[in-house]
Amino acid sequence: MLPKSLQSHLQEIGITIQNSQPISGGDINHAALLDCVDQRQFFVKFNNTKVASEMLSTEAKGLQVLQAAQAIRIPKIITQGQTPDGIAFLLLEYIQSGSRRSTFWQQFGASLAALHRNTSPQFGLDHSNFIGSLPQSNQWRDTWALFYAEERLLPQMQLARTAKLLDSNDEKRLHSLCQQLHSICPTEAPSLIHGDLWSGNFLCDARGGPVLIDPAVAYAHREMDLAMSRLFGGFDAVFYRAYDEAWPLEPGFEQRMEIYQLYYLLVHVNLFGRSYVPAVRSVLQQF
Incomplete structure (x- = not known):
């Protein structure tokens, strides 16, 4: 009420x-x-x-x-x-929901690529925000490797360690991964991303087009949004084809996708508990 x-x-x-x-x-x-x-x-x-x-x-x-x-x-x-x-x-x-028109996924993929075309000289944002109910720091950083390590992965690991959800071996593996980020992730300009792009954070309006809600925005690596969209089953294949037609990803995304998903898995550990720990450890052990 x-x-x-x-x-x-x-x-x-x-x-x-x-x-x-x-x-x-x-x-x-x-x-x-x-x-x-x-x-x-x-x-x-x-x-x-x-x-x-x-x-x-x-x-x-x-x-x-x-x-x-x-x-x-x-x-x-x-x-x-x-x-x-x-x-x-x-x-x-209030956005009245409707049925997806035949071009919904194509429009969505192309629109996300257009959103990502908005860039910044540095990674970060002029204010910090939240992902779910967890604080998300957005201090400006000159490189993606530094931003992803210091503003995303390590703060979530610290939260999980404080809550005794992850251990010192997990932390060591994460530090090792952070040392490799500069050689694994493609060098691109910081893109404006939604930041929490899963199926619960978009709508279909009455005209059959896509609408984004509940953002956790930052200027980050655009592959973050694509990786998050794939974490829990993924979107329609047409969405990814349309995105790729508008702005192709660098080769090897499939091999590095889990690195981006690691942040969201750590968030889920801190929000929802131990059930997500095996998925975190699986990624850490790979890299």
């Missing part, structure tokens, strides 16, 4: 709610579809945890970064803030 304080706060800024319907799917925030008396509809996510305000404000920033790229549809931000009693919220346009 929508908290009364949030409903009152929204009414103060001109959004009078007639009805609210809970929306499932997220495991971090509460979410609802809002039907307003003026027939408008909005999507709201909200929470009252200690980090909720920072999480939702950086999510809004990430959506704005993706919108500015003008490569793929992104939900419009209506407002973001916090009620007097500490409920943080993010109000977005």
Whole structure:
């Protein structure tokens, strides 16, 4: 149920709610579809945890970064803030879902390549953000190897070690892998990536086209998005062909894909526990 304080706060800024319907799917925030008396509809996510305000404000920033790229549809931000009693919220346009048109995957793949064409002189971002509920540092780094090691892999390993989910041998193997990154990953300009590209983080709108949601953006290696999309079953083959036609990957991606997936597996260890430890160790033992 929508908290009364949030409903009152929204009414103060001109959004009078007639009805609210809970929306499932997220495991971090509460979410609802809002039907307003003026027939408008909005999507709201909200929470009252200690980090909720920072999480939702950086999510809004990430959506704005993706919108500015003008490569793929992104939900419009209506407002973001916090009620007097500490409920943080993010109000977005409500995107009505529809059936995928025949060109959905082709459009999606080409659009992702267009997003990745947005580049930066350095790897990182002008602010840190979150992946899931975990902090994600984005300090600017001059090389991908340094950024991936210092801003992605090693912080997640430290979290897992502190929680006693991984051991010193795992940490040693990771340090060894980090020393090899410069020779394994292709040298490319930092690309704007979604950062958490799995099947739960895109929609199909009423026109049958793709929409990206819930980003963890940064200027990083574009192969991160492709690797994450393959971690849990992958997207339609047409998506990958369309991406490759728009901007081919360097040869050998299949052999290095698991290196990029390692970050997301470490995140899953820290979010969901030991069931992901064997997958992490499998990657570390290979490299």
